[in-house]
Amino acid sequence: MIKSRVRIGFHLLLKRRFWSILLFGSLLFLIRWTKGAGYLDLYSVLLKPILPGTAQREWIKEGENIERNIRLKLLEKDNSRLRRALSLKNFNPDQRISAAVISRSSRNWWQQLEINKGTNDGVLKGQTVIGPGGLIGLVDSTTPLTARVRLLTDPGHQVGAWIDRTKRHGILTGMGTNRPKLIFLNKNSLAEIGDAVTTSPASTLLPPNLTIGIVQFVDEKALPSPYAIVQLTASPDAIDWVQILKNNGQK
Amino acid sequence: MAKNNKKLLIFFAFILLSSFIIISPDWLKINGITPSWPVILMLPFSLINSRLKSSIASIILGIFIDSFTISDVSYIPSLLLLSLIWSTYGLHNKKIESFLNIGLMAIFGTAFVGFSIWLQKIILYSVLRNYWFHSWSIYVLISEVIITGLVAPFFSSWLLLAYKKN
Numbered sequence: 154m155i156k157s158r159v160r161i162g163f164h165l166l167l168k169r170r171f172w173s174i175l176l177f178g179s180l181l182f183l184i185r186w187t188k189g190a191g192y193l194d195l196y197s198v199l200l201k202p203i204l205p206g207t208a209q210r211e212w213i214k215e216g217e218n219i220e221r222n223i224r225l226k227l228l229e230k231d232n233s234r235l236r237r238a239l240s241l242k243n244f245n246p247d248q249r250i251s252a253a254v255i256s257r258s259s260r261n262w263w264q265q266l267e268i269n270k271g272t273n274d275g276v277l278k279g280q281t282v283i284g285p286g287g288l289i290g291l292v293d294s295t296t297p298l299t300a301r302v303r304l305l306t307d308p309g310h311q312v313g314a315w316i317d318r319t320k321r322h323g324i325l326t327g328m329g330t331n332r333p334k335l336i337f338l339n340k341n342s343l344a345e346i347g348d349a350v351t352t353s354p355a356s357t358l359l360p361p362n363l364t365i366g367i368v369q370f371v372d373e374k375a376l377p378s379p380y381a382i383v384q385l386t387a388s389p390d391a392i393d394w395v396q397i398l399k400n401n402g403q404k
Numbered sequence: 405m406a407k408n409n410k411k412l413l414i415f416f417a418f419i420l421l422s423s424f425i426i427i428s429p430d431w432l433k434i435n436g437i438t439p440s441w442p443v444i445l446m447l448p449f450s451l452i453n454s455r456l457k458s459s460i461a462s463i464i465l466g467i468f469i470d471s472f473t474i475s476d477v478s479y480i481p482s483l484l485l486l487s488l489i490w491s492t493y494g495l496h497n498k499k500i501e502s503f504l505n506i507g508l509m510a511i512f513g514t515a516f517v518g519f520s521i522w523l524q525k526i527i528l529y530s531v532l533r534n535y536w537f538h539s540w541s542i543y544v545l546i547s548e549v550i551i552t553g554l555v556a557p558f559f560s561s562w563l564l565l566a567y568k569k570n
Contacts, residue, residue, distance in 0.1 A: 256428055260436035262521045262544055263473040267426075293474045303474045308540065309529030326531050329540025336531070390436065 236361070248399035250274055255299065259389040264307040264327070266290070268395060271298045279358075281398040286387030287364030288312075288352060289395060300397070304389050305333055305365070314365055314383075315353040319343040322353055325365060325383065331390075332369065335381045342379040344371045350383050360398055414566050421445055421559065425472060432555065437547035439555040440514040442469045442479055443486070447510055447556065448564035450487040451494030462487035476528055482520035486513050506564065510556030511549050518545040 165171050184192065252274075256267035270276050272295045280292045282302045291312070293303040303310055310327035314335060321344065323337040335350060348368040354361040370382040421441055428438045442465055450458040466480030490509065522541045526532050 256426060258428055258438070260544070261438065261548075262477070262518070262525075263475060265474050301474060307474065308525055308532055308538075309475070311531075328532075329538060329544070334531075 250276060250397040250399060252276075252300070252395055252397060254393050254395060257389070259304060259306070264304040264310075264329070264389070265293065266302040266304065266389060266392075266395070268300050268302060268397075269298070270397065271296045271300050273297045275399055276300045276397050281359055281363070282395050283363060283398065284387045284389070284392040284395045286385070286392075287366070288359075289387050289389055289392065292397065302395070305385065306331060306389065312359060313353050313356050314350050316342075316344055316348045316368070316381075317351055317362075318345075318348050323381070325350070331388065332382050332384055333366075335368070335383050337379050337381070340378065342371065342373060342381065344368050344379075344381045346371065348381075350381075414563070418445070422468075425469065432551070434551040435543070435547045437544055437551060439552040440510075440517055440548055442466070442483055443510055443513040443517055443552060444556050444559050445563075446483055446487055447490060447506065447513060447560045448567055450490035451564060452567045453491060455488055455491045458487035458491040459484055475525075477521050477524040479517065479521070482517040486516060506561045507553050507557040510560060511553040514549050514552040515545065518548055 250270050252268035252270035254266050255269050258265050266282075266289070268276075268282075276292060276295050278292055278295060282289045282292060288305065290302045290304040290307070290310070292300050294301045305312065305325060305327055306329065307327040308329045312325050313322065314325040315322045316335075319342065321337055321339050321342050323335040323342070326334045326336060328334050335344075337344070346368055350365045350368060352359040352361055352363040352365065364386050366383040366385040368381045369384045371379070372381070373379045421444065424432065424438075425441045432438060446458075446462055446465055449461055453461070462483040463480055466478060466483045469479045490513075493509075518541075522538070522545065525541075532538065
């Protein structure tokens with residue numbers, strides 16, 4: 154009896170059906186044990202060609218940028234309305250003149266740029282010149298076709314600036330290098346490395362909130378007043394095109 | 405005919421050099437610093453001419469160069485003094501056209517002009533007085549001296565020879 158059972162048992166091993174069922178069973182166990190990992194991996198591999206690619210990412214980014222631009226314009230309008238209400242100087246981005254740099258002397262005894270727009274295009278002495286990165290300098294003199302820009306880095310050149318985070322004003326003084334010095338008007342500057350330096354919103358000469366640079370070094374104990382060394386965000390050495398804010402961007 | 409050619413040469417030299425002042429070409433710069441063109445122009449003229457002529461020329465050149473700069477600092481005092489020294493030296497020296505001699509004189513002249521501008525800036529801007537060591541001025545001075553020393557032997561000696569042959 155036992156012998157015949159053993160024979161039947163071994164006989165099963167020779168059956169193809171048995172092996173098929175065993176293979177299916179093990180596969181099922183494997184799927185259950187790995188929680189369908191193989192299936193998921195295969196699914197992801199098959200799905201890869203139709204997944205959202207870089208193009209779609211760019212569309213999303215573009216959409217985000219459009220949304221940000223709309224928000225920025227709305228905020229600028231709001232800001233402009235409030236500044237008018239407070240009778241403060243306004244910054245109007247529409248009143249800009251684009252000009253090319255025709256001669257550059259950004260590292261010499263005189264740190265200046267010559268641009269190809271002059272009084273014929275409405276450029277006047279004292280107007281603000283900006284470039285990619287922020288404020289570059291002020292118009293020093295004009296001819297009918299050209300204008301000379303005195304850079305912020307020119308030794309002795311002084312403009313008002315402030316640190317938005319601490320709300321402390323100072324005088325940004327050119328020292329001949331790409332790092333002008335911000336001499337604070339208060340005894341306690343509260344400035345920290347990494348603070349953004351911008352034009353003061355209360356300024357009567359320059360348009361408000363123009364980026365100037367980033368604080369790189371602070372000396373709180375300096376006499377007669379503390380100072381900070383500012384790394385300019387706009388590099389006059391590399392700029393070929395600038396924008397002049399007509400009437401300092403004032404309406 | 406030859407004399408006219410020389411005059412043309414001098415005329416073009418002045419046109420060329422004065423255009424370099426305005427354009428400040430990048431290929432003629434060291435660390436973004438251009439040669440001291442007033443020194444290059446003034447040196448050969450002073451060596452050939454009398455003190456009076458040189459000093460008048462230096463004032464005219466100073467006024468011309470100052471019109472291309474932005475601040476109240478001027479080239480005139482240093483150029484005037486240099487023109488007097490060079491004209492005095494040139495009148496007694498017979499070997500002034502020596503190639504290296506010209507370069508050396510241009511180097512000292514540029515250093516003198518540079519120091520003069522530096523000093524004027526320190527006097528004018530009180531903020532610069534707090535720091536006696538100005539990294540920018542040392543940088544500009546050294547670069548300007550080097551590039552002028554390299555350029556002057558060509559331009560200045562060329563002008564000097566043209567003046568002498570005239």
